[in-house]
Amino acid sequence: MTGEPAPGAAGLHADPRTRGIVLLTGATGYVGGRLLTALEERGERVRCLARRPEVLASRVRASTSIVGGDVSDPATLGTALANVHTAFYMVHSMDAHGEFARRDREAAAGFGSVAKAAGVRRIIYLGGLGRGPGLSEHLASRQDVGRVLAESGVPTIELRASIVIGSGSLSFEMVRALVERLPVMVTPRWVGTRAQPIAIEDVIAYLVAALDATAEVAGVFEIGGADVVSYCEIMREYARQRGLRRWLIPVPVLTPRLSSRWLRLITPLHAAVGRALIDGVRNETVVADDRARRQFRVHPIGFAEAIARALRNEDRAFAETRWCDALGDRPAGVPAPSGTRIVDSRSVEVACGPEQAFGPIRRIGGDAGWYFGNGLWRIRGWLDMLIGGPGLRRGRRDPEALRVGDALDFWRVEAFESPGVLRLAAEMRLPGRAWLQFEVEPTAAGARIRQTAIFDPLGLAGLLYWYALYPIHRLIFAGMLRGIAGAAVQPSIAPRAPLQQPRTNETEGHS
Numbered sequence: 001m002t003g004e005p006a007p008g009a010a011g012l013h014a015d016p017r018t019r020g021i022v023l024l025t026g027a028t029g030y031v032g033g034r035l036l037t038a039l040e041e042r043g044e045r046v047r048c049l050a051r052r053p054e055v056l057a058s059r060v061r062a063s064t065s066i067v068g069g070d071v072s073d074p075a076t077l078g079t080a081l082a083n084v085h086t087a088f089y090m091v092h093s094m095d096a097h098g099e100f101a102r103r104d105r106e107a108a109a110g111f112g113s114v115a116k117a118a119g120v121r122r123i124i125y126l127g128g129l130g131r132g133p134g135l136s137e138h139l140a141s142r143q144d145v146g147r148v149l150a151e152s153g154v155p156t157i158e159l160r161a162s163i164v165i166g167s168g169s170l171s172f173e174m175v176r177a178l179v180e181r182l183p184v185m186v187t188p189r190w191v192g193t194r195a196q197p198i199a200i201e202d203v204i205a206y207l208v209a210a211l212d213a214t215a216e217v218a219g220v221f222e223i224g225g226a227d228v229v230s231y232c233e234i235m236r237e238y239a240r241q242r243g244l245r246r247w248l249i250p251v252p253v254l255t256p257r258l259s260s261r262w263l264r265l266i267t268p269l270h271a272a273v274g275r276a277l278i279d280g281v282r283n284e285t286v287v288a289d290d291r292a293r294r295q296f297r298v299h300p301i302g303f304a305e306a307i308a309r310a311l312r313n314e315d316r317a318f319a320e321t322r323w324c325d326a327l328g329d330r331p332a333g334v335p336a337p338s339g340t341r342i343v344d345s346r347s348v349e350v351a352c353g354p355e356q357a358f359g360p361i362r363r364i365g366g367d368a369g370w371y372f373g374n375g376l377w378r379i380r381g382w383l384d385m386l387i388g389g390p391g392l393r394r395g396r397r398d399p400e401a402l403r404v405g406d407a408l409d410f411w412r413v414e415a416f417e418s419p420g421v422l423r424l425a426a427e428m429r430l431p432g433r434a435w436l437q438f439e440v441e442p443t444a445a446g447a448r449i450r451q452t453a454i455f456d457p458l459g460l461a462g463l464l465y466w467y468a469l470y471p472i473h474r475l476i477f478a479g480m481l482r483g484i485a486g487a488a489v490q491p492s493i494a495p496r497a498p499l500q501q502p503r504t505n506e507t508e509g510h511s
Contacts, residue, residue, distance in 0.1 A: 392409045
């Protein structure tokens with residue numbers, strides 16, 4: 001089975017009950033967060049090192065402990081590394097400025113020194129694949145960190161990975177943003193660079209297998225997926241799976257530096273991160289030594305399946321997450337997530353309980369209408385029918401009751417929990433996919449109603465559709481929330497009657 005070590009691959013200390021404590025650094029990062037879940041599910045005794053323990057506290061299970069500290073400050077590491085059997089070092093910089101390479105080496109040296117003094121039996125580090133004198137500064141730094149950790153005297157397993165494909169990974173987000181937004185791409189030479197992309201699930205499988213390896217296993221192991229492909233092939237496969245037609249026109253004059261500046265305009269990646277990614281893609285990241293596959297008995301999937309899995313997992317994770325948490329309600333200083341989905345979220349507080357507040361939401365659509373601009377909704381329904389969509393003619397099965405799977409005008413009920421959540425998936429004809437979610441939660445004064453519209457645009461046409469209709473969307477969504485709030489506090493008022501103007505909080509962004 002892909003991503004799973006074969007029977008017999010476990011080592012001397014495979015039983016979590018006898019292994020001892022496993023320290024995880026970088027648990028708030030992309031790979032580290034996935035690894036945390038895998039370790040917890042195995043029943044490992046996990047201890048996380050975090051600069052801000054309060055950020056991590058809500059993400060861990062009760063069995064996982066959190067210790068405050070910073071790998072760049074050895075004085076804070078003693079408590080974290082005490083009685084630790086294996087330490088995962090999952091920290092690296094993506095800063096394009098300053099002496100990041102020196103800082104990373106110093107942090108690794110300090111961590112290794114304290115780990116040696118504490119009697120840590122093994123360090124596992126995830127580095128970057130690539131070889132030769134022409135390595136980018138970031139890839140060279142990643143490999144220097146592995147060397148410094150190994151020189152600490154603690155047996156170290158360094159896994160050097162090619163680009164990681166998974167929902168939310170930087171490499172995948174870069175490819176997705178380029179393909180989604182550019183029908184015609186003028187491609188530089190680096191799109192022909194060969195890589196061996198690996199699915200995030202397989203990266204985690206390798207890390208867990210390294211944890212189970214016998215005591216004598218140490219050194220550098222190269223990991224990649226089943227296929228060797230170019231970045232151009234990755235982009236074409238993503239476009240194929242998304243149903244997008246894309247033209248790639250190669251030109252010889254775009255250097256990685258020029259490409260990184262172009263990337264700043266097109267993709268949602270932070271400028272420094274984008275520059276670091278582009279700087280590294282000039283280097284081939286192909287596995288030349290397959291000892292990792294033989295040692296850890298992981299059987300990686302191909303890049304096409306990895307892309308398909310990333311898209312599936314993204315849909316599931318996005319549906320299971322409260323979309324508003326990613327935007328308007330996030331703490332100050334926490335950046336919005338990058339990506340291509342557009343999120344319009346707004347909320348209002350009403351002076352009634354959650355049950356009463358959820359009543360108008362439960363009755364939405366059909367004969368009750370949409371609480372604002374019903375004429376505009378009817379026009380949208382007629383236009384949808386003209387182009388082969390269902391329009392508003394389906395109405396709803398019952399004026400009061402809803403259940404998952406019900407048709408509701410040109411929506412479909414995807415989730416329903418009274419009096420908490422109603423999520424509708426759009427079935428009208430669109431250049432993309434859309435959802436509309438309502439949530440109700442109790443407050444000290446009554447209840448808060450949150451309305452969130454999500455649009456996953458399909459290519460440039462989808463973006464043009466959203467922004468061309470944005471003024472109308474803004475008018476309708478704001479008016480609909482006011483109408484729902486008014487009907488909640490005065491249930492006798494019909495949805496089409498003039499309503500008061502409750503105070504709303506709203507956000508829009510990309511997720």
